[in-house]
Amino acid sequence: MLAISRNIVILFSAGLILLLVGCEPAKDTVDSESSINVSTANKNNATLLASMIEKRQDFELVVLSDGRLLSIGGRGVASLVTSAVNTTEVYDPAADKWTLSGHMNEVRSVTSAVELEDGTVLVSGGAAHQRNATSLTEIWDPGTGEWTIVAPMNQAREKFGLIRFADGRVIAIGGSDDIGQHTPTAEIYDPATDTWTIVDSMGENRIWHTTTALGDGRILVTGGGNPDGPFQKSAEIFDPATEKWQYAGEMSVSRSQHTATLMADGRILVVGGRGKRTTSEIYDPVTNSWDSVADTTNPRAEHIAIANSDGSVLVAGGTGNLQSMELYDPISNSWTEVGKMQYSRYRFQAYKRDDGSIMLIGGQGLETALAETEVFNITLSNRTQDELDANAESARSGVQEVALNATPTALPTATPLPERKTVTNEGMKFNFTEAIESDPSGTTITPLGNPVKLAIGQTVISPNPDSGMAGIFEAVVSDDRESGGTAVVKIFIRMGFFDQGTTDVTLQAGGEPAAKKLGRLWICVTDLEYDLDNNPIATVTIFKP
Structure with missing residues (x-):
């Protein structure tokens, strides 16, 4: 069995990881007076608690063995390109109070963390400076609140899984590296x-996948993929006894930023994912x-899901500014809406408190990242474990057992990317303002349509980091304008929080600006010149006609 922290269930947030705080469901309180057969909740009964000190989304949450919570990094209100923070804070449930703790040595979002056997906390990877993945690993001391750098991972990772084994070791799984490549x-x-120590690789490259500890100590990994596709259907299982991966079949649909939750009967409920998924499967x-x-009643992605000891699973929030919460009942195979949160949330965290209530923390709200925290009460049914096990056994009736492959097999092609046309600026007239110099930090956040002079490695963002576009001047591929040819400038693109890769923009010898449409916004190179040391300076603007 995997080591567990208190009697808290596993909670999975937004398809990413995935704080693992237990491998068996918690022993929640039961309403002995209730005769109902499913969990219930009073409509709209979420109650506000003390807010975190900082607004956070895409942050990590660790439930400490002493009952406190440690909130780690994430992204707040943007002031720089990353908007990531290196702050941490501790929540005391007895006092309902958040207190700032030590600062990490690097800003981080979409990082992963676990509590080690000695009560310290290991944090590794994540999106750091300019949202590039890092291999940096640090350990937090609960006695001093300070962070100490330890050995880095062999590979930079963000949007990956991190789980502690029963023997105290920790495994990091998949993710995206420092050049944006997905890794197995x-x-x-x-x-x-x-x-x-590098171990056996998965059969597929994965990002935004789920990692779930099974009751026997093995780890189930499902799905993954970029938020705009392609998504993956396949599943794999890691066996710590052999340190090998085995192919575990396919889900009914491809999924990314979904949840996979260990239920009280030992099965795994998979819910939602990008692409407006309402489907669920076990x-x-x-x-x-x-x-x-x-x-589910609503399509959900970047939501949370938490198992209850009566067999039900609560899901809440998700992209699309969802406030709703609903419960899955495995015996009736049905979803029921049970209320609304005080705030719409996604990219947030949650955990099951000792009294069975569920605490919902931070995330992205309707207009900004949230510091607000609320608690939601559920009245559980009086089902026994024997009833849940019998229901699971009944579901197995007539199902042929499928042998795990000794090694991962060739997997079907993932959901293909939608067709995309490159739209250029032919026939378009430009009327931009005069170009400005890049900010000394190397990152300039400016309104749409404002050209910025960039040296290689510098960034322009318009209109803001969270919902706009970032263009990073990477290289001059060629420049033959003096002989009547063209100049090709390579720009790395991010849309909001997500890497889109590089695009080449071609300037003609006549000096006219060149632009490309990428989604709802355009990237334009209005000029390419060289300084006294022959270093290229590209004037770049992001605009919307």
Whole structure:
């Protein structure tokens, strides 16, 4: 069995990781007076608690063995390109109070963290400076609140899974590296020797996948992919006894930024994902098989899901500014809306408190990142574990057990990217303001249509980091304008929080600006010149006609 922190259930937030705080469901309080057969909740009964000190989305949350919570990094209100923070804060549930703790040595968002056996907290990877993945690893001391740098991972990672084994070691799984490439690799950290060791790789490259600890200590990984596709359908299982991966079949649909939650009966409920998914399905580790179940009321991605000891699973929030919450009941195979949060949220965290209530923390709200925290009360049913196990066994009736492959097999092609046309500026007239110099920090945030002079490696963002476009001047591929040819400028593009890769913009010898349409915005190179040391300076603007 995996080590657990208190009697808290596993909670999975927004398809990314994935604080693992337990491998068995919590023993929640039960209303002995209730005769109902499903969990219930009073409509709109979420109550506000003390807010965090900082607004945070895409942050990590660790439930400490002493009952406190540690909130780590994330993204707040943008003032720089990353808007990521290096701050941490501790929540005391007895006092309902957040207190700032030590600062990490690097800003981080979409990072991963676990509590180690000695009560310290290991944080590794994440999106750091200019949202590039990092391999930096640090350990937090709960006694001093300070962070200490330890051995880095062998590979930079963000949007990856991190789980602690029963023997105290920690495994990092998949993610995106420092040049934006998705990776199938995994590596194990040994706190006793402060070393990371590369182990067997998955059969597929994965990002925004789920990592779920099964009851026998193995790890189930499902889906993954960029938020705009392609998504993945496949699943794999890591066995810590052999340190090998096995192919675990396919989900009914491809998914990314979904949730995968260990239920009280030992099966895994998978919910939602990008692409307006309402579908849900269950993986049974006993038969290594998948079975579709009822659809959710609302499509959900970047939501949270938490299991209850009566077999139900609560999901809440998600992209599209969802406030709603709904419960899945495995015995009736149905979803029921149970209320609304005080705030719409996605990219947030949650955990099950000792009294069975669910605490919802931070995330992205309707207009900005949130510091607000609220608690939601659920009245659980009086089902026994025997009833839940019997229901799971009944679902297995007639299902043929599928053998796990010894090694990952060739997997079907993932959902293809939608067709995209490159739209250029032919026939377009430009009327931009005079170009400004780049900010000394190397990152200039400016309104749409304002050209900025960039040296290689510098960035322009318009109109803001969260919802706009970022263009990073990477290189001059060629420049033959003096002989009547063209100049090709390579720009790396981010849309909001997501990397889109590089695009080449071609300037003609006549000096006219060149632009490309990328989604709802355009990137334009209005000029390419050279300084006294022959270093290229590209004038770049992001605009919307």
